[in-house]
Amino acid sequence: MLTTRTALALGTVWIVCAVFGLQTGADHVDIASRNNVLLLQNRVKAVKAGMEDSKEFAKLARVDRFDDTPAEKLMPDLRGKNVIFTFIESYGRSAIEDPEIAPGVNSVLKKRTEALDKAGFSSRSGWLTSPISGAGSWMGHSTLMSGLWIANQQRYRSVTSSDRMTLVRAFRKTGDYRMVGIMPGVRRSWPEGKFYGMDHVYDSRELGYKGPYFSWSPVPDQFSLKAFERLEHSKADHKPLMATIILASSHNPWSPLPVMLPWNKMGDGSVYQGIHDRGARPTEVWKDPHRVREQYGKAIEYSVESLTEYMEKYADDDTVIVFLGDHQPVPTVTGGRNASKDVPISIVARDDKVLDKVSDWGWDKGLKPSHKAPVWRMDKFRDRFMTAYGSEPETGAGTKSTSGSSGDSGKK
Template identity: 55%
Template sequence: MSTELTEPAEATGEAVPDEETPVTLRGRLAHWRTWRTRRPVAARALSWTVTALAAVLVFGALLLPNRVGALEYNRFTRLPVEAILGAVVVLVLPRRPRVIVAALSGVLLGALTVLNLLDMGFLEYLGRGFNLVLDWGLLDDAQAYVEDSMGKATAVGAAVGAAVLVVLLLVVTASATVRLSNLLVSDRQTGTRATLIAGTVWIACSALGLQIDGVPIASDRAGGALKIQARRVQDTLHDEAAFAKEAKADSFGNTPGSQLLPDLRGKDVVFTFIESYGRSAIEDPDIAPGVDKTLDASTEALKKAGFHAKSGWMTSATYGGSSWLGHSTTMSGLWIDNQQRYRTVMAGDHLSLTKAFQKTGAWDTVGVMPGVQKAWPEQSFYGLDKVYNAFQMGYQGPKFSWSTMPDQYALEAFQRLVHGKKRDKPLMSEIILTSSHQPWAPIPKLVDWDEIGDGSVFDPIEKAGLAPSDVVTNSARSKQEYGKSVQYSVTSLTQWLERYGTDDTVLVFLGDHQPIARVSGTNASRDVPVSIVAKDPKVLDKIASWHWTDGLKPAENAPVWKMSSFRDRFLTAYGSTPHPSED
């Protein structure tokens, strides 16, 4: 060992490794302990800082609400009973069990924090909390949405970052609870006295109902959150069995094809869902002016073409996303508000409205699904003879964020591939339009229908549009662009009907759900508009008893039905005879 290396070590008392000596963990710990001895003031300050941060983390996690709107200071000026009960347990346990219990409690608290954060996200986007049993699969859908909207690199980075943060949170929270437990037992007498005082204060605040800015000081937030999660799991497991029985009962399950929809024979019926087309688009003061103008103009344009419309409201089974729940609820006549119910229905033989057309043998049935980019076994449930997905419509233009193609192109492709061809039977079609899907950037613009071609005409429009990152973090911009996207989708659909509709065309179109809370508002309803459009006056006469509003814009006081009631009302209005199946 050289003199240059040994002299500083001897002078300071530190063991300095030479190039041949590996730096071991034990050596690092020894060096740390030596630093604490040499700089006691700094070490003490660092220790108390870490302890304070540990206390902030633990108390913050115990008091963390599960809604973004509840993240206010008064939520964190409360006294959590869970901390007091934890202190009691720590004080009575021997060292090893105490450390194990403290670490496990920290992991549990970290997991609860993750669930609270998931609740925040789900409430913000879907209007409901996270379901421990059903919703893990939706995280994959969320990643796919981010990838489609912002690119694969962003999606992968977000997924990896989220996983690292979750693991880090569990480890840090466990370390924090162990550290606080060590502090508490370092002076058991003082710790016991402080715990008794805190318990007494909590009981007094609870008994007297003391509050800070309307929020009770005595808190059991963490325990309440655990109860909520446990209740969700219990309700989900109970609902699974109850709904499976409910789905077997069907008022039209045994109706022969000859007795289904006799009053629509010979008509080309088109069912169209417009993504995120909700009541807020028509009534929110920041969104409605442009959308209402479009609906009024489209109503007049259709009148000139010989079409008339009636419109009402339906309450969707979903909110902010999970569009397939709205589609399946409308078509099945069952309330499908979670993924388990959806799987149950898709695996069963409950009669969907679209399949009723197939069952008659009087219609060819087709689906146009530009949002479908993989195998779609649901085709059988919906009774569709042929389905055109995102890759089967000849589109060569750019994607518009999540939307694989503009609605105008999808409708023109439907005309070219199906609707415009000569057929031996009338056509029943189900079309899902996607241009109004979040993040509403970039938004397509209408082009001349004769210039659509293979979709390349949309290249400069997509390049000139806004980037998703310009919209997703700005609520005001999101509202503005959402309204524009609905105007585009409605105009595309009604122009298609003006251009290609016939005396025998019947168009039924509706929204699948409201847009996310950032756009529709935290207290928005789940209502969506629904319209039926036809040239033949007999078609609309059949629904006169529904008391819907004339035109494409339903009145504020127009009837509001649950979306699950539509199938039976529609089948009945057009002459179908109920023959219930056994449950």
């Protein structure tokens, strides 16, 4: 593979040859055709832009206002709570506001808000703008956790090879938490777990699931959550948890889809075989954009129901759940590449003091953010969350926040 410097040097030679019309020997064959020159020019521009972005990102990543914060000043207002961050695949603004999709999703959000209220929980919701859309979930996850704008693979590789303070690492530094990940979409070793600072990552091979795949996801969301309860949350012999859970049933192609089952009837997942076999086939669904959108909406409804029923059944006074979408779905659903990149985010807790800490955020009550609810860039969330729950940045060097200052224009 050519190095960047070599590519630039060769590109310059090619462009010079084309500009001056240099030719080879007697047959007068052009050394570089006009089309090749244009392609190479674009490639050189892309390489230079990548180099400049890499330098800018490295500069930003070196500055972290919480990097030197001592353990006792990190997350003091959440000590003793089980804090669960949950990403719902492709849960975007379109699910709540698109007239073809929203009625079903909003009906579920309303019903589940009422059920959680009845169980003693309160919730607040707003919007975050994801750096990506349609795919690239890992960039959304790393943006939220690191407080840096991870909008391309180069930035992702850079941040995950660093010692950047993630939200997980912040809890880890306190010494009071056990950090775990539920990653049903991971099917082999996952080195990024070290970057996030997790004590243990349960991938699809460790959740005890023996049933069929549903579309892309190896494990249905409800089963993943029940596995989390069995493997970690129900145990009383360890520290409070800081858990990261990925719900992947709403990953395209959204067919076939699982359905909600009684929580004590899932067994090892074999019960899902008949549900899978009766479900819609992707090859049929994707013939019709309206059918795709219908299936997407059903997938989001299932993921939201799985998580909120889990809260209602298993969460307690010491449970705090933050859940959000990682990005908007593909253009077939959103209607085009110019669609919003906003995703919903909610905080749910039974302890009123938890939500009192974010009362000045202006978020809406319930699980559904209104159209006018605040919109923040996703990279701003880390610092705002840490500050709201008592984390104190150290004064002096390193106090300038990198959150939201990646050089990209965006919402406040």
